[in-house]
Amino acid sequence: MRLGVPMSASSSDSILRFKLKRTLEMLASKEGRGTELISLYVPPGRRIHEVMANRREEYGTASNIKSRTTRKNVQEAIDRVSQRLKLFKEPPENGLVIFCGAIPRDGPGTERMETYVLEPPEPINIYFYRCDAKFHTEPLLEMVRERDAYGVIVIDTSEAVVATVRGQRMEVLQQFTSGVAGKHRAGGQSARRFERIREQALNDYYHRVANHAYELLNKVSGLKGLIIGGPGPTKHDFIEGDYLNYMFKEKILATIDTSYVGEQGVEEIVAKSQDVLRGVRYLEEKKLVQKFLYEIGHDTGLGIYGETQVRRFLTAGIVDLLLVSEKMNMLHVYTKCKNCGTVEDALIPQAGFVKYEQDLLSTTCKKCNSASLYVEETKDLVDELIDIAEKQNANVALISTETDEGVMLKDSFGGIAAILRYKAS
Numbered sequence: 295m296r297l298g299v300p301m302s303a304s305s306s307d308s309i310l311r312f313k314l315k316r317t318l319e320m321l322a323s324k325e326g327r328g329t330e331l332i333s334l335y336v337p338p339g340r341r342i343h344e345v346m347a348n349r350r351e352e353y354g355t356a357s358n359i360k361s362r363t364t365r366k367n368v369q370e371a372i373d374r375v376s377q378r379l380k381l382f383k384e385p386p387e388n389g390l391v392i393f394c395g396a397i398p399r400d401g402p403g404t405e406r407m408e409t410y411v412l413e414p415p416e417p418i419n420i421y422f423y424r425c426d427a428k429f430h431t432e433p434l435l436e437m438v439r440e441r442d443a444y445g446v447i448v449i450d451t452s453e454a455v456v457a458t459v460r461g462q463r464m465e466v467l468q469q470f471t472s473g474v475a476g477k478h479r480a481g482g483q484s485a486r487r488f489e490r491i492r493e494q495a496l497n498d499y500y501h502r503v504a505n506h507a508y509e510l511l512n513k514v515s516g517l518k519g520l521i522i523g524g525p526g527p528t529k530h531d532f533i534e535g536d537y538l539n540y541m542f543k544e545k546i547l548a549t550i551d552t553s554y555v556g557e558q559g560v561e562e563i564v565a566k567s568q569d570v571l572r573g574v575r576y577l578e579e580k581k582l583v584q585k586f587l588y589e590i591g592h593d594t595g596l597g598i599y600g601e602t603q604v605r606r607f608l609t610a611g612i613v614d615l616l617l618v619s620e621k622m623n624m625l626h627v628y629t630k631c632k633n634c635g636t637v638e639d640a641l642i643p644q645a646g647f648v649k650y651e652q653d654l655l656s657t658t659c660k661k662c663n664s665a666s667l668y669v670e671e672t673k674d675l676v677d678e679l680i681d682i683a684e685k686q687n688a689n690v691a692l693i694s695t696e697t698d699e700g701v702m703l704k705d706s707f708g709g710i711a712a713i714l715r716y717k718a719s
């Protein structure tokens with residue numbers, strides 16, 4: 295998902311989805327030592343005590359596992375899952391997903407038990423338990439993948455269909471037939487009368503389709519725009535005539551020629567519209583980064599970048615728009631000294647974390663000089679900044695690297711930039 299449009303962070307479920315997506319990607323990258331990582335999906339409405347009973351059965355089954363270490367790890371993971379389940383009287387409104395298992399840190403014997411409890415952004419409809427070498431994140435990932443919806447109307451003089459498209463997925467909402475006769479009149483009818491009746495009928499039909507389309511598509515959450523398609527010139531008559539609500543007309547992104555109407559026509563549009571939709575999405579991102587580049591280029595004092603500056607102005611509540619590159623993979627790591635309690639922090643690339651933790655063993659505390667440093671907490675830098683933005687009511691835009699501007703944000707400005715509400719120092 296890409297949030298091209300700036301949004302008030304406090305009200306945005308897109309940001310929650312983005313964070314969830316990052317968490318899931320992190321979880322998907324983890325691997326167990328053997329088949330000992332548990333994924334549990336509990337849909338809303340499922341009784342917790344029933345889920346607990348199933349876990350007790352799994353615990354029993356696990357006693358048959360031959361490898362002693364795997365058996366111990368699986369049973370411990372099931373125990374932890376049960377402990378988490380106990381905290382709920384019933385599943386939350388969208389259900390509950392728990393991932394738990396022993397993750398090797400650095401080779402055999404270095405596993406540490408990790409537990410993640412997630413609430414999905416929309417109701418899950420599966421009850422699912424797996425014990426595998428990896429976490430099963432696909433059902434949740436599917437949920438966060440593509441949220442922007444586009445309305446599609448495919449129309450010719452005989453039939454029409456109203457549908458939505460999200461990513462590659464389409465959903466037909468309603469089909470219509472016009473009941474309008476073809477262009478050839480029956481014998482004996484006056485040509486002019488025939489034409490008049492036919493036009494009236496078409497007019498009624500266009501109104502009917504337009505009104506229903508408005509009603510249906512207005513209810514679609516996250517509707518970003520409209521695509522009108524169909525074979526021949528009918529789609530243009532439909533758009534140019536006074537049928538569609540004017541606010542809807544402004545949402546039209548493209549008209550696309552198709553060979554078919556009906557569901558097949560929608561399929562053609564899904565295939566042909568990907569470029570158009572990408573263009574729309576990235577145009578918004580481009581505009582936002584260009585705005586930042588303008589502030590920098592004209593030295594207005596409103597454009598700032600770099601983690602230190604951005605964090606400072608964000609915390610002070612002066613940031614209007616926070617721009618972060620989706621490709622940022624930095625961790626904010628807090629280390630603590632066991633001996634004197636001194637806490638230090640550092641920003642490191644995610645990929646360098648294992649080495650960082652290893653190196654820590656041979657590093658001494660700056661204050662007391664003892665070699666007893668350990669990682670107390672790690673935070674995803676992007677998540678951390680978005681959290682501050684949420685508190686301060688700043689807008690947030692996540693920028694892909696699909697545009698030149700996005701690449702520039704990442705490579706030339708360290709992936710973090712902001713536009714201030716007013717000039718400040």
Ligand SMILES: [Zn+2]
Pocket residue numbers: 631632633634635636659660661662663664
């Ligand atoms: Zn110390």
